[in-house]
Amino acid sequence: MDRRTDLLHLGNFTYFSFFSDLHRSDHVATTVVETLVISTVFLVSVAANTGAAALVTWERKLLGNKTFLTLNLFVADLLFVSMIPLIVAVRWTVSWTLGHTACHILLYVICMSGCVTITTLASISVERVQAILQLQTAPALNPKTVTATLLFIWVFSAITALPLSLFFTVIEELLYICTLKWPDTTGEIVWNVAFATLSFLLPALIIVVSYSKILQKSNPDTSHHLCDGFISIYFNIAKTCRRRLQNRAGQPPSGDAVDYQVSRQDMKLLRTLLVLVLSFLIMWSPIFIITFLILARNFLGHLYVSSTMFFWVVTFTLANSALNPILYSVCLVKNCWPKLCCASAVVPLRKDQGVHP
Structure with missing residues (x-):
């Protein structure tokens, strides 16, 4: 048996070693680099x-329903990276020395918290659609709905990722590895397809459709040119702000309040599209791709997927947990954009309020 490979041959089947990289010639140097990178992501x-959680809580002194969804996103991100110390330990020891319990929870926690993150992003996108397209001045979600949504997100994520906890186990050959050992290959295929559909494709579709609706509402011509829509929304915002400045000396028309309200939502849309959709698609696609490559490798012996490749893909996805709060905090701080654009903070009027000069 070639010990340089990342496979252990048991009977007629080969098991992927995941984070245990077997017998690399440059083990120390490579592991030092890996440790520095993934530790930076963790910190x-x-x-x-x-x-970001402190900033959101401070900025919104009275915690609203939308705030709880945002805080749930931060909690999921923290849980997502909580397994990094275990990953670092395995990269150094190579052989699995952390015990059966750690083997059962490592990929399960990563997978479950990742599912919570994605599902929460989809829930936020639905809430934004309700708030923006209906021009709501009151919260789109009531406390009962938020509680039910959060409960569903965590239960759904825990159940869909459960096979990873059940079927990850420690196998002893020349050394110990923590690997996924399904009792039935058909079940493995069904679960992989179902999980990718329910936990990636469906939330991604919800996010794209939700923000596309807002984009169409803001500018109907953007339905065929999404990138052009980003630019047109930005110029729409600037144009509305200039119009607002011109009307500051006099009384604006009665429809101006609604017009400005939509413009502020356009600003949030531009931010949210860039933060959620792009980072979601770019940083989550590789982990699902390599999952199917590992599945295909189980049936195609010539398809080589290394543990190092798996490690870097997971690290790249984990980096999304650092990127999300950073971009969100930047967008939150940029609540001063209306001041920079319009030279004053303008508060949108409710529909039932009169317009004052």
């Missing part, structure tokens, strides 16, 4: 999510 993610 930045913890600091960014903690800081």
Whole structure:
């Protein structure tokens, strides 16, 4: 048996070693680089999510329903990176020395918290659609709905990722590895397809459709040119702000309040599209791709997927937990954009309020 490979041959089947990289010639040098990178992701993610949660709580002194969804996103991100110390330990020891319990929870916690993150992003996108397209001045979600949504997100994520906890086990050959050992290959295929559909494709579709509706509402011509829509929304915002400045000396028309309200939502849309959709698609696609490559490798012996490749894909996805709060905090701080654009803070009027000069 070639010990340089990342496979252990048991009977006629080969098991992927995941984070255990077997017998690399440059083990120390490579592991040092890996440790530095993933530790940086861990520290930045913890600091960014903690800081963003504090910023959101401070900025919205009375915690609203939308705030709880946002805080849930930060909690999921923190849970997502909480397994990084275990990953670092395995990269150094190579052989699995953390015990059966850690083997059962490592990929399960990563997978479950990742599912919570994605599902929460989809829930936020639905809430934004309700608030923006209906021009609501009151919260789109009531406390009962938020509680039910959060409960559903965590239960759904825990159940869909459960097979990873059940079927990850420690196998002893020349050394110990923590690997996924399904009792039935058909079940493995069904679960992979179902999980990718329910926990990635469906939330991604919800996010894209939700923000596309807002984009169409803001500018109907953007339905065929999404990138052009980003630019047109920005110029729409600037144009509305200039119009607002011109009307400051006099009384604006009665429809101006609604017009400005939509413009502020356009600003949030531009931010949210860039933060959620792009980072979601770019940083989550590789982990699902390599999952199917590992599945295909189980049936195609010539398809080589290394543990190092898996490690870097997971690290790239974990970096999304650091990127999310950083970008969100930047967008939150940029609540001063109306001041920079219009030279004053303008508060949108409710539909039932009169317009004052």
